[in-house]
Amino acid sequence: MESSDAELDLQRSVQAVLRELSPQAPALQSNQGMWRWSLHKKVERDPGKSPVLVRILLRELEKAESEDLRHVIIPLLHTLLYVLTKATGITEELYRRTYNFCTRLLTLPAPYCTVALDCAIRLKTETAVPGTLYQRLVIAEQNLTSELYPYQERVFLFVDPELVSPSVCSALLLEIEAAQVQQTPEACMRHVVSHALQAALGDACHTSTLQSKLKACPRRALECYFHAVVAAVEQMASEPNPSREGHLERLEEIYYWLLGPAAAARGRCCGDPLKDPQPSIPLPSPHISFHLWTDEEQLWKELVLFLRPRSQLRLSADLEALDLQGLWPDRELARASMLSTDSGIERDLPMGADELPVPGSPEMERAGLQRKGGIKKRVWPADILMPACWDGPQGLHRRTGLPSGDGGMLPGVSRLHTARVLVLGDDRMLGRLAQAYHSLRKRETQKFCLTPRLSLQLYYIPVLAPEEPATSRHSELQELAAFLGRADPWYQNTVNTLCPAIHKLAEMPPSLDTSRTVDPFILDVITYYVRMGTLPIYFQIYTVKIFRDLSQGPAEDIFLTELKVDVQDSRLLKDGFSPRRKGAAEAPGAELSICYQKALLSHRAQVVTGSLRATGLVLKALPTSDTDGPGPPHAPHSAAPVTDHTCLNVSVTEVVKSSNLAGRSFSTVTNTFRTATFQIQSQDQRLLTLLLDKDGRRTYRDVVRIEVAPCPEPCSGTHKSRTSWLGSHQPEAEGTRAKPKPLLMPINTFSGIVQ
Structure with missing residues (x-):
């Protein structure tokens, strides 16, 4: 009865997570994101529920596959893999069912097949060697020293104090410090040993006795147990066909070595999962x-x-052979190979030390003309x-x-x-x-x-x-x-x-109660x-050349999301009209000359030039609506959107002059277009003000001209010399010359873009 109640409770939590992903169900802002967190907390507090939750998630995944509910596949896969990383007691049959399901998803388009492939690769090792994912994650995140798994990770949390309140900064800092106080290297090593033994031995491992023994161990003995477990797991995981039975035998030896044969046998006989549930082994948060x-x-x-x-x-x-601190790619990395001068003919082989050539012989004449060493060839990996x-x-x-x-x-x-x-x-x-x-x-x-x-x-x-x-x-x-x-x-x-x-x-x-x-x-x-x-x-990064004086060189900066241009000392129109005055000087804004390259699907260079009177303009690197973006999150798979290429969305506030019986009046109209590059210059005495990425600290005033283009990938001296050499030896047309690679900044998400 209790097991069925626990399964129903987990089933309700999973359904609540799925309802949040439904486009028809209205999302409650106060509860969004809480259901997934509470679901993982239920399993963390009671690890015995992990196999039940894995079956529920696998059943929901199979249902989504049969009904083509693709919008829930990636969230369920991430939830399932996160549970399997921390879980113990998962049967081999359940692992194989999950692995087979992930392999079936490889026929789907990206990003579904990409996430499924990553899950399948991890599950293949975890099926043969249980506990591998947990062990590698803790070693890397906590920077534990291991010869067999030397990877290290660290999370750098950056907060701008001018953009985030001090109360938020202090709250985050206190929460991080409180968690890391309990995550000492000794505690993390105990977690790794306990989890590996429990994942391999299952109910035969008496975790309470094991954890008590590990807490009583001195640091040196604990390190010996830790390295022994890591070696057993990593060596088995590195084999082409790892054997689960062989892995079990090796960890049983460590278990008996740690507790002793008598204590291990007594713990195995007395350990009743119903009366003495397995204690939770936490997964420490990263450093x-x-x-x-x-x-x-x-x-x-x-x-x-x-x-x-x-x-x-x-x-x-x-890597150790390279002097990375003083490494110059043009002088060191370019010399990657040497052409052999060995012709393969026996008479061309070099003579021994005791075979000196006779003066005046043909061998001596060839030695004088012989090229020393080999021809050094530049190779660019x-x-x-x-x-x-x-x-x-x-x-x-x-x-x-x-x-x-x-x-x-x-x-x-x-x-x-x-x-x-x-x-x-x-x-x-x-x-x-x-x-x-x-x-x-x-x-x-x-x-x-x-x-x-x-x-x-x-x-x-x-x-x-x-x-x-x-x-x-x-x-x-x-x-x-x-x-x-x-x-x-x-x-x-x-x-x-x-x-x-x-x-x-x-x-x-x-909270003042530290015991809670x-x-x-x-x-x-x-x-x-x-x-x-x-x-x-x-995300494409854009570079801006800023001219304050056309006779001097420009200043350069970059932006990621938005560039805003305003005309200095221009009056904003109220209700779209200006008061009636005489003379052309009454017109607001400034006369601007623009030159831009249209963003076309064919990527052909179509340059447009012209002039207009405007009070300002905005260049956005992000789409402003769902129609310009990747499409609705749950839209069916179709062709790529029409805007799937590098472009800027430009909105120009243009001043339109009109004349009537009452006199001359001015109104404003917003024109929008897409461009790959953009240039603008003020034609009268009005100067421009630039605002980059909505940040008031990045403001440029008294600007005459600006030029905007995708930021190219920074090039080293090796790339420049290579480009010049290729250009001199390959006389091709100007249109076929390779364009510089754009600089793109990646921001990690769970699935990338879901069409």
């Missing part, structure tokens, strides 16, 4: 470092400090200029892709470090992140300091300052978050709904996002 973003170079500095302690690095032999983990597809931000993992830049070199950079704020904070990302990429063209070692993943949680009212200004500052919510419905339900909860948490007084256990809701959602959000959406 999160909290930073107030006050320095423009702060992101670069923190990433370098993350890699600096060489004594803790376990790099591959190829395919990914040396564009790191694989930062690469993105060609096109607009509405394209998605997979992070390329650990390899990809140099043969034999692995990126053992993963930096998950999470920013809190609004579109202004993302503008600062784009600046830091662009600066970091430019640095990497000079010295490959981070690229060979680091996989950089970017995350975003929208949080508005409390002084911002819930009006049109509210929505203006969250345009990118709204786009991510339309593109990925699971991001909308899980992340976009965090903003009210964060402010409510900040307003609550701190409090579930850290915000930290748990952040942890779920950075762990399961693996598919990025790429």
Whole structure:
């Protein structure tokens, strides 16, 4: 009876999560995102419910597959994989059913097949070697030293103190510190050992006795048990055909070694799952470092400090051979191979030391003309200029892709470090992140300091300052978050709904009762996002050339979401009309000459030039409605939207002059068009004011001319020399010359873009 009640309770929670994803059901803003969190908490408090929840989720997935309810497949897959990562006691038959289901989903289009493939790869190892996912996750996130699994991860939480209130900053910091106090290295090693033994032995493992024994162990003995378990799991997982029976035998030896044969047998006989339920083994939250973003170079500095302690690095032999701190790609990495001078003919082989040629002989004459060594050939590896983990597809931000993992830049070199950079704020904070990302990429063209070692993943949680009212200004500052919510419905339900909860948490007084256990809701959602959000959406970064004097060079800056141009000292029209005055000078705004390239589906270069009188204009890099974006989240699969290419949406407030019997009057009309590049210049004495990414700190005044274009990928000296060499040896037409690759900034979501 109790088991059926527990199953019904879990079934109701799963149905509540699915109702939130339904486009017909109205979503309650106060409860959005809570059902998923409460579902995972139920299993965390009672681990015995994990197999029941896995069966329920698998049944719902099979139902979604048969009824073609694709909008729930990715959320259910993420929920299922998150449960399996922490669960123990899952039967091999249940693992195989889940694996077979994921393989059936590989026939679906992206992103469904992409998420299903990732789940299938993880489940294949977990089926043969239970506990592998948990062990690897804890080792990487807690930076535990392991020779067999040397990967390390860290979450960098950046908050702009000018955009987020101090109460929110202090609340987040207190929650992070409270969680990390309990996550000492010793506690994490105990969790790894207990989880691995319980996952392999099942009911034969008396977890209470095991945990008591581990707590009483000194640090040195605990490390021995930890390394023994890690070695058993990793060595078995690395085999081409791992045997579950062999894995069980190896962990039984460790279990008897730890408890002793008599204690282990007594615990196995006395352990009754009904009377003595298995205690919960928590999955520690990742190591999160909290930073107030006050320095423009702060992101670069923190990433370098993350890699600096060489004594803790376990790099591959190829990477250790490189002097990464002083590495110049044009002088070192380009010399990757040498052409052999061996002809294969026996008489051309070099003579031994005792076979000296006779003076005046043909051999001596050839030795004088012989070229020393070999011909050094410059070789540019395919990914040396564009790191694989930062690469993105060609096109607009509405394209998605997979992070390329650990390899990809140099043969034999692995990126053992993963930096998950999470920013809190609004579109202004993302503008600062784009600046830091662009600066970091430019640095990497000079010295490959981070690229060979680091996989950089970017995350975003929208949080508005409390002084911002819930009006049109509210929505203006969250345009990118709204786009991510339309593109990925699971991001909308899980992340976009965090903003009210964060402010409510900040307003609550701190709890003085330290003995009471409090579930850290915000930290748990952040942890779920950075762990399961693996598919990025790429956003185009745009560069702006700003001329204050046409006789001098321009200043350069970038923007990610919006560029606003206003005419200085121009009167805004009231109700669309101006007071009647004489003379042409009464007209508001300024005379502007514009030149832009139309954004066409054919990608043909069609340049439009003209002049008009306007009071201002706005350039947006994001679509303003669902018709311009990726489509409704639950729309059926169809062709790509017509705007799926790099373009800017330009809105110009044009001044229209009209004459009637009452005199001359002026009205305004808004014209919109799409463009790939844009140039504008003031033709009279009126100067322009620029506002980048809605951030008042990034304002340029007294501007005469601006030029906007997609920001190109920063090029190193190697790329420039290669381009010039190819240009001199390949006389092709100007139109066939390769265009520079655009710089795209990835922001991770759960599924990328769901059409």
